[in-house]
Amino acid sequence: MGLLGIDLGTSSVKVVVIDELGHTLSSSKGEYSVISEQPGWAESNPNEWWEATITAVRNALAILEGVKIEGIGLSGQMHGVVLANSAGEFIRPAILWADNRAESVLEQYRNLPQATLNRLANPLVPGMAGPILCWLAKYEQDIYNAARWAFQPKDWIRFCLTGVAAADPSDASATLLYDLIADEWLDDVITELELDPQLLPPLLPSQAIAGTLTKQAAEVLGLPTGIPVATGAADTAAAALGTGLFDTEVVQFTMGTGAQFLQLCNKPLPDSSGRTHLYRAATEASWYNMAAVQNGGLALDWVRRVLNASWDELYSSIETISPGSDGLSFLPYLTRERSHHPNPASTGAFLGMRIDHRREHFLHAALEGVAFGIRVALEALSGTESITTLRMAGGGSVEPKWRQMLANILGRELWIVDTPSASAQGAAILGGIAAGIWANTAATLHFAPSTQLAAIPDPSQKQLYDEIFAKYL
Ligand SMILES: Nc1ncnc2c1ncn2[C@@H]1O[C@H](COP(=O)(O)OP(=O)(O)O)[C@@H](O)[C@H]1O
Numbered sequence: 459m460g461l462l463g464i465d466l467g468t469s470s471v472k473v474v475v476i477d478e479l480g481h482t483l484s485s486s487k488g489e490y491s492v493i494s495e496q497p498g499w500a501e502s503n504p505n506e507w508w509e510a511t512i513t514a515v516r517n518a519l520a521i522l523e524g525v526k527i528e529g530i531g532l533s534g535q536m537h538g539v540v541l542a543n544s545a546g547e548f549i550r551p552a553i554l555w556a557d558n559r560a561e562s563v564l565e566q567y568r569n570l571p572q573a574t575l576n577r578l579a580n581p582l583v584p585g586m587a588g589p590i591l592c593w594l595a596k597y598e599q600d601i602y603n604a605a606r607w608a609f610q611p612k613d614w615i616r617f618c619l620t621g622v623a624a625a626d627p628s629d630a631s632a633t634l635l636y637d638l639i640a641d642e643w644l645d646d647v648i649t650e651l652e653l654d655p656q657l658l659p660p661l662l663p664s665q666a667i668a669g670t671l672t673k674q675a676a677e678v679l680g681l682p683t684g685i686p687v688a689t690g691a692a693d694t695a696a697a698a699l700g701t702g703l704f705d706t707e708v709v710q711f712t713m714g715t716g717a718q719f720l721q722l723c724n725k726p727l728p729d730s731s732g733r734t735h736l737y738r739a740a741t742e743a744s745w746y747n748m749a750a751v752q753n754g755g756l757a758l759d760w761v762r763r764v765l766n767a768s769w770d771e772l773y774s775s776i777e778t779i780s781p782g783s784d785g786l787s788f789l790p791y792l793t794r795e796r797s798h799h800p801n802p803a804s805t806g807a808f809l810g811m812r813i814d815h816r817r818e819h820f821l822h823a824a825l826e827g828v829a830f831g832i833r834v835a836l837e838a839l840s841g842t843e844s845i846t847t848l849r850m851a852g853g854g855s856v857e858p859k860w861r862q863m864l865a866n867i868l869g870r871e872l873w874i875v876d877t878p879s880a881s882a883q884g885a886a887i888l889g890g891i892a893a894g895i896w897a898n899t900a901a902t903l904h905f906a907p908s909t910q911l912a913a914i915p916d917p918s919q920k921q922l923y924d925e926i927f928a929k930y931l
């Protein structure tokens with residue numbers, strides 16, 4: 459028996475097959491691109507997502523013999539929009555969370571009554587479905603009018619698998635179109651912004667069967683028709699589930715294209731300072747507070763590509779260059795930052811350049827700058843001052859030298875979660891609940907992946923970085 463989890467990340471799709479004990483039987487990955495055709499834009503071609511998903515699923519299945527897939531679950535990058543027609547075909551490229559174009563229409567949100575804003579319970583950020591739809595309605599009216607659905611990314615993939623349109627609370631709560639208190643689409647905001655409420659798919663619980671695998675999808679994936687497909691969850695919510703995070707005292711740190719700190723909570727209590735997010739979790743009745751960094755792996759990848767360096771070269775700079783990069787600093791704000799930052803509209807820069815700085819200095823400064831940006835987010839997440847350890851997951855968490863630098867800069871022990879892809883694991887668990895393998899998410903806690911201590915802050919480097927960070931701000 460196997461359960462297939464598909465995580466549609468920003469840079470790649472991760473696929474895992476797990477068994478009823480939560481063990482990974484197989485995993486695979488397929489990459490695609492993020493395109494920036496105009497300053498501040500971030501888009502992807504959903505066709506590339508679908509093709510990469512087909513290849514990754516086929517590769518994951520290829521090494522399995524005699525394993526019957528009984529359920530499928532999904533997770534995915536959050537916030538963006540895939541506009542699709544009634545046949546589910548996308549009618550323009552997907553607009554992603556890192557896109558800033560909707561900044562120009564945020565005023566529409568700021569003019570909403572305070573009572574409505576309170577129910578959104580989140581800072582206003584342009585890369586979220588609500589503002590993006592306002593932008594599309596204003597600047598691409600014909601395309602907007604031709605749309606039948608405004609999907610979240612993983613919901614579009616599920617439509618490709620099942621032909622059923624659905625959304626789940628964890629992704630919907632991160633659109634700025636959702637009532638966090640009543641746990642449903644916020645009709646008031648949709649009406650006041652003059653958006654079409656019919657564009658938003660009906661809500662189903664993350665663990666529910668949203669549909670079954672169609673004949674057409676089954677053929678391209680090499681699977682039998684009729685397999686139940688769970689609604690699924692947002693990637694950060696799925697990562698919490700996939701790593702067995704149920705404890706409200708623990709803070710989880712995910713390092714991918716973006717980077718996030720997440721802490722579960724049992725009540726929907728918004729951040730009174732308005733800096734961090736409150737979203738629905740993938741577990742049955744739970745929420746989480748989150749500080750989300752836009753310029754995480756995204757900024758590292760950009761510097762690496764611009765300087766024509768491999769990931770190995772980037773990380774090797776930690777051995778050859780001293781903390782502080784001999785006076786060179788990097789501000790990682792290549793896309794607008796979220797509201798935890800004192801100035802979200804900051805732009806990126808290398809500062810303090812001198813004739814003696816080499817390429818390695820730039821790589822090292824990039825790592826430090828991204829880590830400082832991540833520290834700003836951690837410090838904004840309420841109640842984390844006394845937390846001395848962080849659980850860490852994500853594709854950008856594997857390099858030991860980088861983990862050590864992060865531990866020194868964040869001043870926390872880092873415990874790595876032992877799973878190839880936390881979000882895909884969470885997605886597979888949701889597929890298992892939909893298929894009736896487990897009664898609920900709590901029933902999967904006993905096989906939560908183990909965690910291993912990966913880095914302890916070095917006292918002298920921590921002190922040095924504390925001093926540099928004070929100037930960085
Ligand atoms: N050694 C590495 N190899 C690949 N990606 C890395 C590496 N180190 C950091 N990263 C960053 O992590 C991201 C991949 O992490 P992952 O969790 O798979 O991301 P996502 O879910 O956003 O697609 C890449 O976008 C990249 O920016």
Ligand SMILES: O=C(CO)[C@@H](O)[C@H](O)COP(=O)(O)O
Nearest residue numbers: 467468535536714715716750
């Ligand atoms: O923006 C957020 C959270 O607010 C991210 O969770 C995105 O969903 C992207 O995740 P990755 O693709 O970087 O994993």
